[in-house]
Amino acid sequence: MKLSDIKVYKVKPRWIFVKLSTDEGITGWGEMISGTKTETVVAGAYEMGKKLIGRDPFEIERLWQEMHRSFFRGGPINGTIISGLEMALWDIKGKALNLPVYELLGGAARDRIRVYSWIGGDRPSDVAEQAQARVDKGFTAIKMNATSELHYIDSYNKVQAVVDRVASIRDQVGDKLEIGIDFHGRVHRPMAKVLAHALEPYHPMFLEEVVLPENWDSFDDIAREVSIPLATGERLYTRWDFKNLFRQGAIDIVQPDVALCGGILETRKIAAMAEAFDMGVAPHAPYGPVSLAATLQVDACTPNVFIQEQSLGIHYNQGFDLLDFVKNKEIFQYKDSYVQLPKGPGLGIDMDEDKIKEVAQEGLVWNNPSWKNYDGTIAEW
Numbered sequence: 067m068k069l070s071d072i073k074v075y076k077v078k079p080r081w082i083f084v085k086l087s088t089d090e091g092i093t094g095w096g097e098m099i100s101g102t103k104t105e106t107v108v109a110g111a112y113e114m115g116k117k118l119i120g121r122d123p124f125e126i127e128r129l130w131q132e133m134h135r136s137f138f139r140g141g142p143i144n145g146t147i148i149s150g151l152e153m154a155l156w157d158i159k160g161k162a163l164n165l166p167v168y169e170l171l172g173g174a175a176r177d178r179i180r181v182y183s184w185i186g187g188d189r190p191s192d193v194a195e196q197a198q199a200r201v202d203k204g205f206t207a208i209k210m211n212a213t214s215e216l217h218y219i220d221s222y223n224k225v226q227a228v229v230d231r232v233a234s235i236r237d238q239v240g241d242k243l244e245i246g247i248d249f250h251g252r253v254h255r256p257m258a259k260v261l262a263h264a265l266e267p268y269h270p271m272f273l274e275e276v277v278l279p280e281n282w283d284s285f286d287d288i289a290r291e292v293s294i295p296l297a298t299g300e301r302l303y304t305r306w307d308f309k310n311l312f313r314q315g316a317i318d319i320v321q322p323d324v325a326l327c328g329g330i331l332e333t334r335k336i337a338a339m340a341e342a343f344d345m346g347v348a349p350h351a352p353y354g355p356v357s358l359a360a361t362l363q364v365d366a367c368t369p370n371v372f373i374q375e376q377s378l379g380i381h382y383n384q385g386f387d388l389l390d391f392v393k394n395k396e397i398f399q400y401k402d403s404y405v406q407l408p409k410g411p412g413l414g415i416d417m418d419e420d421k422i423k424e425v426a427q428e429g430l431v432w433n434n435p436s437w438k439n440y441d442g443t444i445a446e447w
Contacts, residue, residue: 083417084098086118130148180372308340348373
């Protein structure tokens with residue numbers, strides 16, 4: 067079997083799907099992240115993907131090494147291109163062998179996968195009502211953004227507003243929900259310490275990206291302030307980017323993104339490293355259906371994954387949602403905050419290519435929001 071073709075689709079609201087074909091008619095799907103450089107990613111996907119034409123899709127590790135080990139390596143563009151292509155290779159191999167990908171990575175380590183649901187939006191609001199709605203749907207865990215813009219040193223009123231929002235959830239549903247709180251890298255170290263300490267009485271499940279990952283040396287300072295588990299990792303690429311976190315020991319939960327960090331096997335390797343350091347894994351997956359399907363394959367065979375992000379109904383999915391492009395919609399059916407292990411071959415997902423082609427004709431212009439502080443300086447989104 068040889069790879070014979072590559073197609074890349076830009077699809078609203080913010081997804082890039084890649085399809086690899088073989089000379090035996092077996093195809094595989096992957097997904098890449100658009101961010102603010104959609105056209106760059108698409109061009110790079112074709113450039114890198116065409117180098118795979120004529121190659122054996124079963125040689126995933128060999129092809130990954132060739133794609134990754136260029137003179138200039140890493141970064142979000144290379145990372146997401148390699149990740150998407152690697153997913154598609156696993157999809158092909160699983161389909162050819164008529165097995166789910168996780169069966170090729172050691173087999174299932176669990177019976178089902180716990181998931182959480184997003185609430186609150188980019189600038190969080192109406193969280194109590196949305197939390198109640200998730201409880202009514204059977205969810206036992208949620209995640210929300212903590213705050214909007216915060217300067218290096220900012221008003222305590224903004225801290226109190228965050229506390230009030232989280233308190234409103236506890237007032238509404240008590241301890242029925244575990245609450246992950248995402249600082250989203252919007253908070254700088256001086257305010258991160260203040261905010262984390264103020265949230266401690268409300269027993270969050272974890273605090274995510276309390277500072278930007280390049281400020282990894284600040285995690286230790288914040289970890290000394292609070293007992294809440296700290297999580298990060300969605301912006302890191304390959305196991306080499308995660309080494310500092312493992313060595314430092316302040317982070318409790320790693321959050322590799324299968325569509326960015328290098329793909330399925332790289333995510334599994336990162337999780338195995340985390341297991342050796344007695345750390346939990348909660349993979350980042352707020353994007354489209356292929357990325358989530360690939361992540362569920364990792365979850366199935368990874369014992370230290372304790373919960374999974376999923377993006378059905380997330381605030382970014384305007385106009386289209388994950389199920390709009392999937393024929394076997396049952397793959398993302400949640401019951402009592404769990405999803406079953408995928409059963410189909412490969413990634414276990416049957417993509418609706420006709421729908422994808424139709425929507426792709428509308429084009430895609432997605433830009434991450436651009437925020438400013440009260441004084442006109444750039445604020446982290």
